[in-house]
Amino acid sequence: MMSTRFSTVARTLSGLVLVLATLPAAAQTKRAAIVDESPRVAAFTDLATFYASLPAVEPHPLDRTTALQLSAMPLACMDHPQPRPNTVSYLWDATYTPVPDYETTRAFYGCYDWHSAVNSAWTLVRILKMFPDLPTAPAIRQKLNDHFGATNVAGDLEFMRGAGTFELPYGYAWLLRLQYELKTWKDSDAVRWAANMQPMATYMADRMTTYLKTLPTAVRTGVHPNTAMAMDNALGYARAFDPPLETAIREAADRLFKRDIHCNTAVEPGPSDFASPCLMEASIMGQLMPAEAFVPWLDAFLPPLYSDDFHPLTVGLGPEFVKNPAAIASKSHIVGLAFVRATSMGELANALPANDPRVPVLRRLAAMQAATGFPLMGAVGYDGSHYYASWATTYLITEPVPPHP
């Protein structure tokens, strides 16, 4: 997993972080201790100079090797049961047993938690669609068949109906992303799986619609409840199959995001963030607004890519972080952040007009982020391996390069 190619890139980046570290500014104190805190030595005043200063990191190729790696990780976790609740009893001692017949009454019981099981399944589906003759294809089909049976999904739906806000909105949105892939796949297995999944997708799309309509304010954290992230994951399904949900997403974006200016990049990343709230919001608005309206909105919302103010969205895994396994193990989100930021940057590049000068810069910054993540995909153990492949895949499919089977 840690090829030498990646280590080289990581080393280059480590050097870059030091070079980039300019900023005499004060607002750095809020950042997590693990991000690079050293002062920057040269500020940039225009995009071209900034772009020229960036290392020539190529986007990670989405080839068969990568596809194998990305499919192996979810394959390895789909049947790994969610951890037994690890709490100390205050008054009532709990003894835990698996729910009876879980193999036929539950669909997403692996990969650490429900939403990670869903996005792992999505990863398998997406990889198999792009690489149908992958040597792991039979294993993938078997795994999906086991988990997407009619009784499995029906059991999940019954549970979810009684589970309040559990997994709303993050897990719900991932389920919709999964169902979008299934429904747009001309494959006899996928047709059957999609039919099994549809009642739950319909239920979750309806709940999402109500949720977005009644949300009083946007959640702007860099973790699961982030509103923009949920809208992003649900958008494909909504556009293709659920007009009321699409309307709800659009109205929520108008109501919650459209007037926003000056995104507060100085507080990113928060200590547990695996996503950039500013980039997430920019990305979803880029997908919803027409380009002529989006560009001025973005100009008012995000600081220029070359500015000191944007810098917090590009720093991440400094050299001392990579050297400190203890810090990695307790901070799996910071590796995930690299992939999720790369995803947002890639989506943002796709949303801008092709001739916008920011497009190549965003793609480069995305590639740099991802290049810090790939060598670390196995470095934090199961805390990371149960979900990194999903976000690595979402990043890779933002790249305009067609896959090379």
Next chain:
Amino acid sequence: MKSPLVSQFGRSAVVAIVTFASIGRSALAQRSTSRADSVPLRADYRDLNELLQKLPKIAAPQLDEARALWLGALPMSCLDRLQPRAGARGAGRGAPAGAGDSANRRAGDSTADSATRGRAARGPAQAGTNTGAGYFWVPTYKLVADHDRLRAFWGCNDWHSAVGSTWATVRLLKNYPNNALRDLAREKLNAHLGKSNLDGEIEFFRATAAAINPIPSASQTGLFERPYGFAWLLELAQELRTSADSQSQRWSSNVAPLASWMADSLGAYLTKLVEPVRGGAQNNTALSMTLALDYADLAGDGKLRRAIVTTARKFYLSDTTCATQNERVVAGGGRGGRGGGRAAGRGTNADSSSRSSAPNDLSAGAGRGATPPAGGGGPEIVSPCLTEAALMGRVLDSRAYATWLSNFLPPLESGRFAPLTEAIAIPTSAPPGRGGGGAAPDTSAAGAAAALANEHARIAGLSFARAQAMERIARALPANDPRVAALHRLSAIQADRGFTLLRDDTAGMSWLPAQALLYEMVRQ
């Protein structure tokens, strides 16, 4: 739960306050019963004098011995009632969170839920339930071994209410050492505050802290009872520290190690906190900081005090124009009602009265919406604006505070402050089901009655909390500040409503007496 002794004292206590309560009742009868949200904010009064003229002439309730016995009897009636097991339908009587089914299910009945029974019995989840319990791992519960020897705060519905009720019992004993319930109080405190009980507590908390997954997850809720329960434990510790008799001193030394551990833990938590919880639920950050300051000052814990003061200045010093107009409590739910939805957003403290198309500038002090919008920490039991103002009164010197307060709270005589000048209307029907969670509300008659009782308890708690905060604010201002007299009167109005509701309470007895006594403590 109802020993004959307690009931007897409870009854005589109730008789003793009927006179007082009837005053509250007649005042209530004259009030308009129209829904609060259909009434626009009243016009500004000219000045504080006009406000004082218009306010009802209500004197602050006095804590005579009869009332003290009443407030002492209730906590002692719950201290030995087992907390319900996790996930039990209905958190039992007196849960401030107002569980849907509080129909007298004794926690002890549920010791033998089999896996299948647990599944079949699982009804619609409460709003805010987001742990996914039972999806894969199905629990079976039994009582921990030697709970009455190895735990101290295992009654009164939940840990922080048990601590609060213990504190109330200590308070009663301290202020009325010769009261008629003194022996019962000592019996209870001896049984709960023994050395083995507190040693078990600290062992439990150490193990709990060690078991927390360092990886944040969607369902992780942080360290058990931090910050609110920790703050109450510190309040209990400071009360014991200042009790003179030898028995109290023994209890105090038993509690001290846990208090010291929690003070350190709370200080570390506050220092790392990215942004405060500003809603009106019990997880409000300023609320816990104020309670913890009571301890830090008395125990001479300079480290905790510094952590609180630094955090408070960082979060609150530049706040202005708190949206008191949003704190009107609407009968039957709605804004200021259940769910803490208002806690979710950024800029809760900004003046949100202008809903315009003006740009929404995220650069300045914008919160990130840390609390998920649905079920953000439970029902509203404090005033966000007053709670923050009460805390800052302990952080700033009185002159600086007077200036800060002028920028933060709207003028007391203004229409925008009006919601906090009125006693909260007492609803006559149950609030609608809590929104957001998608759970089906319990529509049975018993369910509706329980929901109404919970709502009355919530309003009583909110009234006491407002009264307490107003007293704290008044005491922090310079003595000659013209707002002081008005705040005392406003505080009395709120406290009066609290006691009126407490008289008929069936749902809040595990936590309301402590709230009432906290108000009394601040007044002394």
